[in-house]
């Protein structure tokens with residue numbers, strides 16, 4: 001699957017809806033046992049959640065958006081398929097979350113790229129299921145530091161902490177992901193799927209049982225004046241950095 005939402009694959013409501021429906025089709029296709037997730041945009045895997053979906057929007061629209069974010073995470077994290085992330089660009093915040101839901105992460109070895117959950121840098125707080133996905137990936141202590149600082153890691157740093165599994169030159173990323181897929185698909189599906197579910201189920205069940213309160217929490221947090229102000233400042237910083 002190639003992410004195509006120019007310019008930076010930000011995760012808007014429409015994009016998330018389309019992504020989930022494409023993933024569902026693959027999930028139901030018995031001949032498809034694995035997916036390599038990569039970006040069709042230069043330099044960026046995904047810029048994370050579309051900030052415009054959280055800025056100046058009605059509570060109803062924010063709720064609809066957050067449900068789509070939850071759905072994306074649930075579909076990816078609980079997938080029966082092998083999902084390999086070929087991270088061929090920067091992957092902050094929601095982009096990092098998406099990468100962490102995959103079974104294996106291969107990142108292009110380019111020091112200009114970065115990956116991490118940088119929410120606190122925007123004045124927002126990563127919800128418990130973002131946090132738990134990271135704890136499940138890199139452990140508790142590293143997550144605590146990463147989340148409080150809103151740290152973005154270079155590929156080498158990400159490899160050091162286990163946020164990604166392998167670095168390769170960018171032009172070898174798909175070939176490496178394909179070789180890795182062959183290795184993962186050599187394992188009998190049922191044994192691998194049950195094992196994956198055993199590892200991930202507690203986190204998935206937790207969100208499933210708290211979906212509505214999580215949406216309410218998001219809407220009430222994101223629509224607060226100081227949070228809207230922080231997002232507005234961050235957006236203008238992004239635009240200024242460009243000029």
Ligand SMILES: CCCCCC/C=C\CC(=O)SCCNC(=O)CCNC(=O)[C@H](O)C(C)(C)COP(=O)(O)OP(=O)(O)OC[C@H]1O[C@@H](n2cnc3c(N)ncnc32)[C@H](O)[C@@H]1OP(=O)(O)O
Pocket residue numbers: 007008010043044046047048049050051052090092093094095118119122124125126127217218221222238239242
């Ligand atoms: C209980 C409350 C819970 C809240 C939980 C919220 C959880 C998750 C939060 C998120 O995922 S928020 C998104 C965080 N993302 C970022 O901080 C990344 C910001 N973007 C960048 O750092 C860079 O754009 C990039 C990804 C490194 C790419 O850099 P590049 O130089 O290639 O491109 P730019 O010129 O910076 O950007 C092009 C264009 O896109 C706009 N844009 C970038 N990122 C976003 C985004 N996430 N949402 C919306 N728009 C984005 C950027 O402003 C530029 O716009 P124009 O100037 O061309 O209009």
